[in-house]
Amino acid sequence: MVVLSQKTTLPTLLLFLLGLLSVCCCRAELLRFEHEAKPDGSISFLVVGDWGRKGLYNQSHVALQMGMIGEKLDVDFVISTGDNFYEDGLTGVSDPAFHQSFSDVYTDPSLQKQWYIVLGNHDYRGNVEAQLSPSLTDMDSRWLCLRSFILNAGTEMAEIFFVDTTPFVTTYFTNPKEHVYDWKGVLPRKKYIENLLLEVESSLGESTAKWKIVVGHHTIKSAGHHGNTDELNMLLLPLLQAYDVDFYINGHDHCLEHISSPESRIQFLTSGGGSKAWKGDINPWNPREMKFYYDGQGFMSVEVTQMDVGIKFYDVFGNELHKWSTSELGKFVI
Numbered sequence: 225m226v227v228l229s230q231k232t233t234l235p236t237l238l239l240f241l242l243g244l245l246s247v248c249c250c251r252a253e254l255l256r257f258e259h260e261a262k263p264d265g266s267i268s269f270l271v272v273g274d275w276g277r278k279g280l281y282n283q284s285h286v287a288l289q290m291g292m293i294g295e296k297l298d299v300d301f302v303i304s305t306g307d308n309f310y311e312d313g314l315t316g317v318s319d320p321a322f323h324q325s326f327s328d329v330y331t332d333p334s335l336q337k338q339w340y341i342v343l344g345n346h347d348y349r350g351n352v353e354a355q356l357s358p359s360l361t362d363m364d365s366r367w368l369c370l371r372s373f374i375l376n377a378g379t380e381m382a383e384i385f386f387v388d389t390t391p392f393v394t395t396y397f398t399n400p401k402e403h404v405y406d407w408k409g410v411l412p413r414k415k416y417i418e419n420l421l422l423e424v425e426s427s428l429g430e431s432t433a434k435w436k437i438v439v440g441h442h443t444i445k446s447a448g449h450h451g452n453t454d455e456l457n458m459l460l461l462p463l464l465q466a467y468d469v470d471f472y473i474n475g476h477d478h479c480l481e482h483i484s485s486p487e488s489r490i491q492f493l494t495s496g497g498g499s500k501a502w503k504g505d506i507n508p509w510n511p512r513e514m515k516f517y518y519d520g521q522g523f524m525s526v527e528v529t530q531m532d533v534g535i536k537f538y539d540v541f542g543n544e545l546h547k548w549s550t551s552e553l554g555k556f557v558i
């Protein structure tokens with residue numbers, strides 16, 4: 225594992241990223257980053273997904289509220305769950321959509337923090353390597369997008385495992401319809417997925433963090449338009465259960481959602497309301513598991529201490545729609 229700290233200088237960081245591009249696309253060795261906790265030992269961050277529409281479809285309104293909540297919570301960083309640029313990712317590093325959908329939208333001072341970003345299926349329809357390029361970090365130092373990586377947030381407190389989920393989905397390969405996916409760095413697919421799962425399993429197994437959080441673009445459990453992702457249920461979920469992961473956080477369905485599961489402690493959280501929403505096709509779900517579903521735009525905050533993790537969902541007006549904390553786990557009979 226390569227360890228980088230927040231104090232790492234930018235040139236060093238870029239050097240590591242260049243190294244990643246040259247070797248890790250084939251070996252799926254996960255880079256590891258560190259983000260220091262606040263002086264009181266806590267960490268807070270926002271999660272937004274499915275956003276890049278040049279401010280349209282309420283993206284800029286969500287961004288405004290993210291700025292206000294970000295200031296209130298003094299967030300340490302922001303996580304993007306992918307589908308960063310609609311409809312078809314970036315065309316290249318000089319695509320103006322990077323500024324129009326990212327730098328010029330998330331302008332609040334409280335959001336001028338590190339962004340940790342994964343790719344979604346729409347990003348794979350463009351030039352994927354552009355989003356992974358250090359050139360974007362040169363243009364906006366907040367941008368840190370890798371296929372899969374690990375973030376140590378606070379010493380021994382939270383470990384966040386970012387997993388590249390798009391290559392898991394078989395239909396993108398067998399029935400891509402009119403879409404053209406950029407699979408450079410992914411093929412052969414079977415080897416890529418095997419390597420990634422091995423690395424995720426060994427990293428989860430080695431983790432001594434109090435809280436384990438896994439972030440991917442695709443759903444594992446969702447009542448929304450896309451529903452469950454069968455491949456992740458089959459291949460990734462067993463690892464999350466075996467290694468006592470606390471949260472799986474995703475986008476892909478353009479909604480805000482919280483599902484608990486009677487079989488494990490994992491909370492399934494969807495934050496995919498960064499812009500276009502209101503799809504309107506919600507599937508029935510066991511009400512004992514479905515803690516919250518909102519079909520519109522919004523985002524999520526996460527506050528972490530050694531004792532507790534609290535999550536909150538907000539709508540486009542900044543209203544708090546749902547909150548939950550790990551202290552409520554004791555109320556469940558498993």
Ligand SMILES: [Zn+2]
Pocket residue numbers: 307344345346441475476477
């Ligand atoms: Zn998606």
